[in-house]
Amino acid sequence: MKNKIDQLKKKIIDHDFTIGVVGLGYVGLPLIVEFGKKGFRVIGFDIDQLKVDKLLAGESYIEHIGSELTTRLLNTGKFEPTVDFAKIAEVDAVIICVPTPLNRYREPEMKYIRDTCTSIKDYLQENQIIALESTTYPGTTEEVMKPILEQNPSGLKADQDFYLVYSPEREDPGNKNFSTSTIPKVVGGSTPESLELGNLLYSQIIEKTVPVSSLKTAEMTKLVENIYRNINIALVNELKMLADRMDINIWEVIKAASTKPFGFHPFYPGPGLGGHCIPIDPFYLTWKAREYNFPTRFIELAGEINAKVTEFVRDKVVEALNSKEKSLKGAKILILGMAYKRDIDDLRESPSLKLMELLEKGGAKVEYNDPHIPQIPKVSPMRNYKFIRKSVPLSSASLAKYDLALIVTDHSSYDFEAIVENSNLVVDTRNATSQIKKGQEKIWTA
Ligand SMILES: NC(=O)c1ccc[n+]([C@@H]2O[C@H](COP(=O)([O-])OP(=O)(O)OC[C@H]3O[C@@H](n4cnc5c(N)ncnc54)[C@H](O)[C@@H]3O)[C@@H](O)[C@H]2O)c1
Structure with a gap:
């Protein structure tokens, strides 16, 4: 041997x-x-x-x-x-x-x-x-x-x-x-x-x-890494929804807390989990844990919260439209960013897809722009969604056509100043517009 x-x-x-x-x-x-x-x-x-x-x-x-x-x-x-x-x-x-x-x-x-x-x-x-x-x-x-x-x-x-x-x-x-x-x-x-x-x-x-030391240890290590991320994102998403109710800016809180030189690692809230890994992998362990009669409560709870936060974004869109005497039904909405995170071309499990579905269910007419995803493929890698859409061009004139622009992914090629200037309303799920001076009254953070 x-x-x-x-x-x-x-x-x-x-x-x-x-x-x-x-x-x-x-x-x-x-x-x-x-x-x-x-x-x-x-x-x-x-x-x-x-x-x-x-x-x-x-x-x-x-x-x-x-x-x-x-x-x-x-x-x-x-x-x-x-x-x-x-x-x-x-x-x-x-x-x-x-x-x-x-x-x-x-x-x-x-x-x-x-x-x-x-x-x-x-x-x-x-x-x-x-x-x-x-x-x-x-x-x-x-x-x-x-x-x-x-x-x-x-x-x-x-x-x-x-x-x-x-x-x-x-x-x-x-x-x-x-x-x-x-x-x-x-x-x-x-x-x-x-x-x-x-x-x-x-x-x-x-x-x-x-x-x-073993195959199992290596398999478990990967799941633990992704569960850690999933749960911490859920925590910060829950705190974001509470902070919103309390009229506190969660992004400012995270920035301040991050100055602690030990014991705090920042995670950032968003429109919901995306990607092929973080939303999915934890449930592999949940399933296996059943064999050991062991409920994985943290994982289940994080899954619930990370799903709820997408509905929270939909509700913010409704609130923003209502503030202009408009309803979701019939509203023209532009989703900015289809990919599940910045500067990539992967839309697997992207919260944009869920948001598109939720907003259309409420009667809105939804289009999207994403410089990295010119088209949502016919057979979506999401497997659950069957949209066939093309990215619409982004310009000052095109932005003005929509009742609301919803920032889901903060691609670095986006000019957020121009987006705010030319949009009627903006809902920002990524804190992408916080530094913009002109037009803050149009912005809703979600
Ligand atoms: N994408 C990531 O960033 C990432 C990160 C860490 C781990 N992973 C894990 O790695 C694995 C692969 O993910 P991915 O993102 O590369 O997936 P992917 O969908 O991009 O690629 C998988 C490929 O496997 C092919 N395939 C499917 N069935 C096959 C078969 N029977 N024989 C040969 N080829 C087959 C598909 O056609 C596809 O090209 C998954 O378990 C994923 O969870 C992915």
Whole structure:
């Protein structure tokens, strides 16, 4: 065994190791770029032929990756995007980055992980490292992946013939201070050998890896990080709604509290949670906790508050319109920012979608502008919403046409001074207009 491990380690260190990445999305593509930069041969697998075709043409479909990078990668001749899973037989490591959403009952949807394991098991080879990066509940790698992979035709057994690793992704799209290689990466393995190999593999592209004692520990670490964020955002959202009732500016309070040099970490309120991770991941733990007869009350409460705050924004819109003797029914509203956060092109779980639905339910006519999202796709990644809309142009004249502009995402390209000047009413959910001198009487904070 020792000899076998040493040989694999040497291949990794020599970069004579082919990496297969399954799921060419927000997580998979940056990983491929990093392995590609270090000279590894990389095969990218997806079931989406459109994505594969784009990559074969050197095009990127993720704004912050950019086509220049994907073209460069393709030109190395060491990157091959494909839908052909038979090529799993050619790789030394498989890194799985497929979606882990919630189903309609808000339970973990494990279909994508299961389907992936089913697709690769027939081509599994001795000594392969199989690493999962998708966010999931503790136990997934051992309880869901392992039994499917062990149904391989060659009778290969985990921990003996192939190595199981879990290493969660910590990508923060749009954050210019960190990139895939500079964000420390937690790694867990099913055995000390799996951990050693997984850790060595990731250290080829990541500056600092953080090995932990088990797969479960690594799986739980990712959930704890996101639950911490989810709950703190819920807390500050609840305090925002109370502060509003008490006529206190919560943003000023947070700024003041942040001057405390210890024991306080600022979180900021907003229109509701968005993104593929923070609103969803905590419920993976809630579901698993039921097996242990353990109610996760903090998570449930945070979920309630984070949903309520979107309704609070809708109510503010109604209040603002009423102040001008107008009703929501028939009002023309422009949503500014469809993406779930500033300067990105991702609208998964975006509160803008929920707000669009709530406002239209109340009879408003809603349009949107987002420089990063020219169109809401036909098959929305949100899965629950079926809007097909195009971003409308933004100009002084176009703003004046609407009864109200609702700032949901504070993209840095927006000129908020011009937005306030040319709008009839503004509801601001991001504190984007607090420094604007002229037109404060038109602004409602929500
Ligand atoms: N996006 C982020 O910032 C982020 C951050 C941390 C963790 N994560 C986690 O990483 C995982 C992937 O997220 P993402 O944002 O990259 O998703 P994504 O939707 O951008 O990409 C997933 C890709 O997997 C492909 N896919 C689906 N089923 C497949 C299958 N059976 N075989 C092969 N490919 C398949 C899809 O076509 C898609 O291209 C999720 O578990 C997510 O929670 C995401």
